[in-house]
Amino acid sequence: xxxxxxxxxxxxxxxxxxxxxxxxxxxxxxxxxxxxxxxxxxxxxxxxxxxxxxxxxxxxxxxxxxxxxxxxxxxxxxxxxxxxxxxxxxxxxxxxxxxxxxxxxxxxxxxxxxxxxxxxxxxxxxxxxxxxxxxxxxxxxxxxxxxxxxxxxxxxxxxxxxxxxxxxxxxxxxxxxxxxxxxxxxxxxxxxxxxxxxxxxxxxxxxx
Amino acid sequence: xxxxxxxxxxxxxxxxxxxxxxxxxxxxxxxxxxxxxxxxxxxxxxxxxxxxxxxxxxxxxxxxxxxxxxxxxxxxxxxxxxxxxxxxxxxxxxxxxxxxxxxxxxxxxxxxxxxxxxxxxxxxxxxxxxxxxxxxxxxxxxxxxxxxxxxxxxxxxxxxxxxxxxxxxxxxxxxxxxxxxxxxxxxxxxxxxxxxxxxxxxxxxxxx
DNA sequence: TGTACATCAGTGAACGCGCGTTCACTGATGTAC
DNA sequence: TGTACATCAGTGAACGCGCGTTCACTGATGTAC
Numbered sequence: 001x002x003x004x005x006x007x008x009x010x011x012x013x014x015x016x017x018x019x020x021x022x023x024x025x026x027x028x029x030x031x032x033x034x035x036x037x038x039x040x041x042x043x044x045x046x047x048x049x050x051x052x053x054x055x056x057x058x059x060x061x062x063x064x065x066x067x068x069x070x071x072x073x074x075x076x077x078x079x080x081x082x083x084x085x086x087x088x089x090x091x092x093x094x095x096x097x098x099x100x101x102x103x104x105x106x107x108x109x110x111x112x113x114x115x116x117x118x119x120x121x122x123x124x125x126x127x128x129x130x131x132x133x134x135x136x137x138x139x140x141x142x143x144x145x146x147x148x149x150x151x152x153x154x155x156x157x158x159x160x161x162x163x164x165x166x167x168x169x170x171x172x173x174x175x176x177x178x179x180x181x182x183x184x185x186x187x188x189x190x191x192x193x194x195x196x197x198x199x200x201x202x203x204x205x206x207x208x
Numbered sequence: 209x210x211x212x213x214x215x216x217x218x219x220x221x222x223x224x225x226x227x228x229x230x231x232x233x234x235x236x237x238x239x240x241x242x243x244x245x246x247x248x249x250x251x252x253x254x255x256x257x258x259x260x261x262x263x264x265x266x267x268x269x270x271x272x273x274x275x276x277x278x279x280x281x282x283x284x285x286x287x288x289x290x291x292x293x294x295x296x297x298x299x300x301x302x303x304x305x306x307x308x309x310x311x312x313x314x315x316x317x318x319x320x321x322x323x324x325x326x327x328x329x330x331x332x333x334x335x336x337x338x339x340x341x342x343x344x345x346x347x348x349x350x351x352x353x354x355x356x357x358x359x360x361x362x363x364x365x366x367x368x369x370x371x372x373x374x375x376x377x378x379x380x381x382x383x384x385x386x387x388x389x390x391x392x393x394x395x396x397x398x399x400x401x402x403x404x405x406x407x408x409x410x411x412x413x414x415x416x
Numbered sequence: 417t418g419t420a421c422a423t424c425a426g427t428g429a430a431c432g433c434g435c436g437t438t439c440a441c442t443g444a445t446g447t448a449c
Numbered sequence: 450t451g452t453a454c455a456t457c458a459g460t461g462a463a464c465g466c467g468c469g470t471t472c473a474c475t476g477a478t479g480t481a482c
Binding site: 007008011037038039040049050053058 | 434435436437438439444445446
């Protein structure tokens with residue numbers, strides 16, 4: 001067996017990899033990073049719990065190594081995606097690159113996006129958010145500029161707005177409760193982002 | 209003490225509330241929903257662990273009750289926010305409503321946005337995402353349409369694009385791996401969203 | 417209003433379990449001569 | 450090439466702990482007469 005031929009350093013690296021992959025797999029399967037246990041990761045990697053400590057001091061440390069790996073892969077993809085002509089071609093190219101990358105790197109993306117919560121609860125929350133977006137779409141239909149838009153396009157722009165708002169909230173929550181200066185900055189950026197979206201609307205040919 | 213005067217139903221409701229508030233508090237303090245323990249929630253609510261079962265069968269069930277409450281509050285806010293004139297006034301009003309609501313309901317928003325992961329890990333991931341946005345901003349500066357934009361505005365639009373992309377990824381990850389039809393739909397919406405943003409750019413007066 | 421009984425929110429002891437971490441260890445790989 | 454010793458990745462037993470869940474219980478509140 002070639003395994004016996006590998007150097008100590010190579011075997012060490014292989015175990016480290018196995019631990020990281022075991023963690024990714026569990027997360028990809030729907031578990032959250034927070035509920036991973038050192039013992040389960042070691043078990044999946046085919047190694048005794050104490051061996052874990054030869055590679056990482058804590059699970060958190062393994063998590064940070066995964067952040068490094070994930071974004072290294074992501075950056076490589078983005079670098080490649082930036083060889084297009086005008087901004088409009090770039091849009092098509094970048095979305096297609098992104099979806100392809102997600103297809104082939106579900107493990108990394110699962111980790112980035114859901115180092116997070118329970119499947120059931122997340123699902124409930126996403127459903128509510130979609131509902132909010134739908135209600136917004138209904139409301140938007142009343143504006144003159146949007147009167148001739150298709151339902152799909154109204155949904156599309158509502159989703160864009162709601163997702164942008166949620167990102168804004170995420171940023172607001174990182175601000176220390178009293179820091180009104182920073183809160184105002186974030187709100188200012190959020191307004192600009194929405195205004196930019198609104199500016200695009202008259203130029204949009206819905207149904208195209 | 210008026211506590212002795214309350215009916216059984218009122219006391220029951222109070223305990224239920226205390227359990228839900230204990231969970232919210234822990235999440236607001238940075239804990240993830242997934243790592244909450246029934247015993248810690250009961251302890252914080254000033255009640256014995258077994259009393260929990262008089263109100264919820266599982267922690268998950270308590271979580272779903274929190275989703276209900278959070279979005280009830282959120283919807284009330286949005287209803288109020290929709291009494292403005294044109295879409296542009298609405299932008300300003302809605303952002304200001306949102307920031308005020310987040311300020312006064314940090315508990316609910318913390319729950320909605322971070323039923324999720326470790327503080328440290330989330331921070332590492334957000335930092336990486338910001339970096340990606342910055343790189344995008346640098347790249348965008350090369351396009352003729354954007355040549356006269358301020359750095360802040362380039363950052364603003366980059367953040368909008370990157371956040372939108374991440375929402376797209378979240379949706380892609382909910383699709384069953386083989387379902388190419390659904391993946392194509394999501395990609396199509398993502399492209400439209402980006403194109404809409406791009407359409408707004410020529411009309412944008414940067415620095416305003 | 418008074419009594420007898422039913423309901424039921426909250427109690428407290430007990431259980432078995434998987435966890436993170438410690439420790440002394442083993443035996444293969446690597447190094448010096 | 451051969452030997453003697455050092456290094457070090459992985460082992461396996463043991464620990465104390467907080468957990469979810471069970472069970473029989475208590476005693477205050479509510480209800481029927």
